[in-house]
Amino acid sequence: MKQKLFKCLPVAVAALLLGGTAQAQEKMSAEANQLSTWSIGVNAGVLSPISPLGGKNDFSNWKSSLGYGLYIKKQFTPYFSLRLDGVRGKLKGDNSEAWDGGGTNASPVSAFETDLSYSGSLNAVVNLFNIDMFNKNSAVQLYASAGAGLAGYKVKTAAGSGALTDYAGGKTISELIIPVGVGAKFKVAEKVNLDLGWTINYVDGDNLDGYYRGSNDKYNYAYAGLEFSLGKGKQLAWHNPVALTYDEALQAKQTANALKSDLDAQKAENARLRTEMNDLLKDSDGDGVADKLDKCPGTPAGVVVDGSGCPLKVPAPVEKIIITEADRKVVADAIKNLEFDLGKATIRQKSYATLNRVAELLIQKNFSLKLAGHTDNTGSAALNMRLSKDRAESVKAYLVSQGANASRIEATGYGMNQPIASNKTAAGRQQNRRVEFTLF
Structure with missing residues (x-):
């Protein structure tokens, strides 16, 4: 029997650890992640060498002795934790009383005293339920535990x-040892719990009391103690997911009602905006301009209007101007034969004939003309700029005197800034002293 239990111990411990790991990997809410999961406990109570849950008692008179213990606990979910327990104390009993069914114990051992030097066990603790299902952090809870461990003890016996x-x-x-227990906890402060518990420990042997009868011994430990939560935040063990779900459902309902109210208000606002938009876009005469912007209401159908709703004045089509090679030759001859008095803007008489043909061309074909006066670099820049402008204006004045439209002639002077030949030679300077004609 002992060998079988030892073989089962690693399996039991591994199962507890795997179960704890699986529970620890469950996704917690943001609130749960802020809860305290570690705690320690101290307790004291009564140790007695019996079990009320079946089995044989080796002595007719069992005695209660002082026991004390401590534990450290890791809470993985509100309902599951792993707890490492340690207990010490004494176990006593004798045969000074008759058995319950009558008769005396024929055992050669009349009394015993066992010093429980150490008792350590790893236990899985399951919170059965929280008392108040509508309170996220309850104040009373019941739990059950089971596990496996090792006990070391020294026994003294008496004969007769x-x-x-x-x-x-x-x-x-x-x-x-295989401990199985139940208990109840009461929250006395945010970080402190009153812990009342009772654990029955089944021993893998029959020498706990120094008397071998062919069945495994057992002892129980009834205790009261305090548990202290470690770390920041409220205790996860008292966290009630049912109540949290209930609160979330209430909050979701309130949020839904608020959203419905917002939606209804938005619908009303949209209806108002739609009415205003219809009024704003109303176009009684159908000309494409809303009444509020239409400065000419009642426009007949089919009339093209401008942005203010008034009939659009269509400009007369612009006649396309075609400049022929002959026209360009007239201008080229005028440029070639154009001469001025030295250092002046006075046109020499020999240039009149070709300028007259340019004036006739402007009158007949309604051309526009740009005159650009240029000089060489002889003299100051200011003098040359004024001279070039005066010469261009002089040509314009002559053409206007011959009947050309002054509004279609533009005269500009550029001075010596745009030479077309080198100013280092007389021939080059002669080319730079010019008035250019551009028809358009």
């Missing part, structure tokens, strides 16, 4: 009315 003597040579005996 003799004194207690060491059993097994006074050696410490180590045995596998």
Whole structure:
């Protein structure tokens, strides 16, 4: 039996660890991530060498002794945690009383005293439920636990009315234990809980009391203690997901009602805006301009209007101007034969004939003409700029005197800024002293 239990111990511990890991990997809400998950506890109570859940008792009179313990606990979810427990104390019993069914115990051992040097176990703790399902952080909860561990103890026994003597040579005996328990917790402060519990420990052996009867021994520990939460935040063990879900449902309903109110208000606003838009876009005469912007209401159908709703004045089509090679030759001859008095803007008489033909061309074909006066670099820039402008204006004045439209002639002077030949030679300077004619 002992070997079977030892073989099962690694499997049980591994199952507890895997279960805890799986629970730890569950996705928690943002609020749960801020909760405290570690705690420590201290307790004290009564140790007794019996079990009320079946099995045989080796002695007719069991005695209660002081026990004390501590634990450290990791809470993975509001309902599941792993707890590492340690307990110490003494176990006592004798045969000074008759059995419940009558008779006396024929055991050669009349009394025993066991010093529980250490008892350590890893337990899975399940919170059965939180009392108040509508409170996110309850104040009372019930739990159950089960696990596996190891106990070390020294036994003393007595025969008849003799004194207690060491059993097994006074050696410490180590045995596998299986603790199973229930309990209740009460929150007395935000970080402190009152812990009431009862654990039955099944021993993988029959020498806890120094008397072998062919069945495994057991002992129980009823205790009261305090549990202290570590870290920041509220305790995860008291966190009630049912209540949280309930609160979230209420909040979702309130949010939905608020959104519905906002939607209704938006619908009303849209209806108002639609009415205003219809009024704004109303076009009684159908000319494409809204009444509020139409400065000429009642425009007949089919009339093209401008942006203010008034009939659009269509400009007369612009006659396309075609400049022929003959026209360009008339202008070229005028440029070639154009001469001025030296250093002046006075046109010499020999240039009149070709200028007259340019004036006739402007009158007949309604051309426009640009006159650009230029000089060489002889003299100052200011003098040359004025001279070039005066010469261009002199040509314009002559053409206007011959009947050309003054509004179609533009005269500009550029001085010596746009030479077409080198000013270092007389021939070059002669070419730079010019008035250019451009028809358009």
